[in-house]
Amino acid sequence: MKIETVDFFYFAMPEVTTDADGSQDALIVRVSAGGHIGWGECEAAPLPSIAAFICPMSHGACRPVAASVLGQKLEGPDDIARISALVARDSMDLLQAPHTLSGIEMALWDLLGRRRDEPVWKMLGYKRSEPKIPYASLLFGNTPEETLERGRKARADGFGAAKFGWGPIGTGSVKADADQFAAAREGIGPDAHLMVDVGQIFGEDIDAASQRLAGLDAARVLWFEEPFFGSAYEAYAALAGMKSKVRLAGGEAAHNVAMARHLMDYGKVGHIQIDCGRIGGIGPSKIVADLAVERGITYVNHTFTTHLALSASLQAYAGIADDRICEYPAAPRPLALAVAENPILRDGNGEICAPERPGLGVDVDLPALKPYLVDAEIKVGNQTLYRTPRID
Amino acid sequence: MKIETVDFFYFAMPEVTTDADGSQDALIVRVSAGGHIGWGECEAAPLPSIAAFICPMSHGACRPVAASVLGQKLEGPDDIARISALVARDSMDLLQAPHTLSGIEMALWDLLGRRRDEPVWKMLGYKRSEPKIPYASLLFGNTPEETLERGRKARADGFGAAKFGWGPIGTGSVKADADQFAAAREGIGPDAHLMVDVGQIFGEDIDAASQRLAGLDAARVLWFEEPFFGSAYEAYAALAGMKSKVRLAGGEAAHNVAMARHLMDYGKVGHIQIDCGRIGGIGPSKIVADLAVERGITYVNHTFTTHLALSASLQAYAGIADDRICEYPAAPRPLALAVAENPILRDGNGEICAPERPGLGVDVDLPALKPYLVDAEIKVGNQTLYRTPRID
Numbered sequence: 001m002k003i004e005t006v007d008f009f010y011f012a013m014p015e016v017t018t019d020a021d022g023s024q025d026a027l028i029v030r031v032s033a034g035g036h037i038g039w040g041e042c043e044a045a046p047l048p049s050i051a052a053f054i055c056p057m058s059h060g061a062c063r064p065v066a067a068s069v070l071g072q073k074l075e076g077p078d079d080i081a082r083i084s085a086l087v088a089r090d091s092m093d094l095l096q097a098p099h100t101l102s103g104i105e106m107a108l109w110d111l112l113g114r115r116r117d118e119p120v121w122k123m124l125g126y127k128r129s130e131p132k133i134p135y136a137s138l139l140f141g142n143t144p145e146e147t148l149e150r151g152r153k154a155r156a157d158g159f160g161a162a163k164f165g166w167g168p169i170g171t172g173s174v175k176a177d178a179d180q181f182a183a184a185r186e187g188i189g190p191d192a193h194l195m196v197d198v199g200q201i202f203g204e205d206i207d208a209a210s211q212r213l214a215g216l217d218a219a220r221v222l223w224f225e226e227p228f229f230g231s232a233y234e235a236y237a238a239l240a241g242m243k244s245k246v247r248l249a250g251g252e253a254a255h256n257v258a259m260a261r262h263l264m265d266y267g268k269v270g271h272i273q274i275d276c277g278r279i280g281g282i283g284p285s286k287i288v289a290d291l292a293v294e295r296g297i298t299y300v301n302h303t304f305t306t307h308l309a310l311s312a313s314l315q316a317y318a319g320i321a322d323d324r325i326c327e328y329p330a331a332p333r334p335l336a337l338a339v340a341e342n343p344i345l346r347d348g349n350g351e352i353c354a355p356e357r358p359g360l361g362v363d364v365d366l367p368a369l370k371p372y373l374v375d376a377e378i379k380v381g382n383q384t385l386y387r388t389p390r391i392d
Numbered sequence: 393m394k395i396e397t398v399d400f401f402y403f404a405m406p407e408v409t410t411d412a413d414g415s416q417d418a419l420i421v422r423v424s425a426g427g428h429i430g431w432g433e434c435e436a437a438p439l440p441s442i443a444a445f446i447c448p449m450s451h452g453a454c455r456p457v458a459a460s461v462l463g464q465k466l467e468g469p470d471d472i473a474r475i476s477a478l479v480a481r482d483s484m485d486l487l488q489a490p491h492t493l494s495g496i497e498m499a500l501w502d503l504l505g506r507r508r509d510e511p512v513w514k515m516l517g518y519k520r521s522e523p524k525i526p527y528a529s530l531l532f533g534n535t536p537e538e539t540l541e542r543g544r545k546a547r548a549d550g551f552g553a554a555k556f557g558w559g560p561i562g563t564g565s566v567k568a569d570a571d572q573f574a575a576a577r578e579g580i581g582p583d584a585h586l587m588v589d590v591g592q593i594f595g596e597d598i599d600a601a602s603q604r605l606a607g608l609d610a611a612r613v614l615w616f617e618e619p620f621f622g623s624a625y626e627a628y629a630a631l632a633g634m635k636s637k638v639r640l641a642g643g644e645a646a647h648n649v650a651m652a653r654h655l656m657d658y659g660k661v662g663h664i665q666i667d668c669g670r671i672g673g674i675g676p677s678k679i680v681a682d683l684a685v686e687r688g689i690t691y692v693n694h695t696f697t698t699h700l701a702l703s704a705s706l707q708a709y710a711g712i713a714d715d716r717i718c719e720y721p722a723a724p725r726p727l728a729l730a731v732a733e734n735p736i737l738r739d740g741n742g743e744i745c746a747p748e749r750p751g752l753g754v755d756v757d758l759p760a761l762k763p764y765l766v767d768a769e770i771k772v773g774n775q776t777l778y779r780t781p782r783i784d
Contacts, residue, residue, distance in 0.1 A: 018452035047447035055439035060410035231650035258623035
């Protein structure tokens, strides 16, 4: 079969705020080939990602993503890898291209799986889908009291793990941050996994980041996520070498396999976090999961949006029993909840698995998303290169 | 003064081909502040770069570039660095943002220089603008005979240095490639600097690339550019360690300082090539030039488009007398030639300097560009977020 259409649906909440909450909009991709449909999601700015698909060619190494996707043969996983390599080469100078490709690549896996009637993780070579401990992905409150409440709520909601991110960490004193870490621990309880994400707040300032280690150790934090710019491998390695029980985590911004590999090999992280909606989809995510196993590094998904993205992000390490923890969007905005007709629910143990259903196992509920559809149009010369598809 | 407007002009040739020739379209940026004007150029896909400026916010770390630029105070170079840091933080998840910022950042330097009546290189701390040996940037012919002719023509045009790129290299036999290198050497003459650029053709295949070293050495090639993917530092380092006189070069795709630093420190290149229109502009280019000096690595600009981009790209190492070679667009398309009213011409020695005129010293000839203006429009909801500005 051949890839016939690729449609981008841009959804957004009526109001989008500056909160570090990626579920306020969504870019959902629908691919059709040979009478089959597949779904994917770019974890990316919607408008530039759409523009990267439809823009006019600038030159041979700066072609739109569409040029390497539409009309391509799609019979098996090798075709997906071939298409991805073509995008990497012919859209080499189009920076946004990997974000655009990510959602398409997921959709190609989903489509193939639906056609073959098997889940994506099986096509990746895994024998079974292992249970994961979902952690509630939460933002720090403005005060330790707010953080404490959020931790308590996550615990009451049955989460055995929680990650607190962003908020005021790194903007005040070392003591203030330690109080936040302690509040998070108190809220989620003594036995839960607790992780901390500071969203690159320390830039390349190793000293400032290292001053937080004592507070993190006191709160028995499992990992310290993104203390530095994503590419500050030297700073990661320096911090990783310091005396502390906390391991470093990062990688969510990796938009190719090499960036993830470098963060492991040069940056010495203990947990590698891959966003399937940014790195180019499921194929490159699986390669990173294999590299992590070789290195004794723990693979973790990065997912802050919908259950479609969650399913896609679980596939790469679905069969790795030792990598137990997964990110789980605990409190997304209504639009993100509306995407999946059949969300990935926690079982009696509070755990989740990548679905047994074919493909990604998530059906996209387009009619439910209609209220969030953003009407967009891109014209060049006399041609309309993009217009939001209709939802009937 | 405050930044009042940022206008993007998208120009393209009537026909854009798959040639590896970046001068077939151009994205020119005009910034106004306090009654002054500055010009810059993004070396980037125009439509996605414009979209990254005007797109709706997705969340706090995925804001449009405009949010960090419009209305900002602009009094000195520190403000430019501050604005760039703001973009890096608030557009962290918008992959295209550094390409968009690059043209704006150049324009801010140009504007400041015009206001202060001094060239940008002086604002960067250089005492004088040192002469550079421009190399003709050429594509390999389909046959050694074509390559020979192109080399002879460059020599006849007075070039004492030439770089041949892309073409069939890496797609046929080792012998065929060696014949091409020999033809290039014969064409440009025995005393000229000769460089070879293979546009990442070997991916991460160290063996395939290493087989070309003998042919490169035989043709006395100064540098071997982009044998691998831009981020394949491990492959670069392996090849750099092999017995050969040729030094590796790369870096054009760096869209932040860290990527350039890693290619030097992990990849062991001998020449670091920075495209000012991709790395975020002149400030980050200058930081890389300083890092290169510390390491004994040669800095070279990467410029394949207009003389506006050429001036911007020269500024970062204008005052480094030892870094003699510069890339010079030898045969750009008419639109690229039309951009600069006052191009940077070679002197009697065939050399060029960054202009002594204020700012970037290049005046953009908008009326001459009118035939190439691309009419584009981006609408979201009821709002027109972008429409091509008029040229009167």
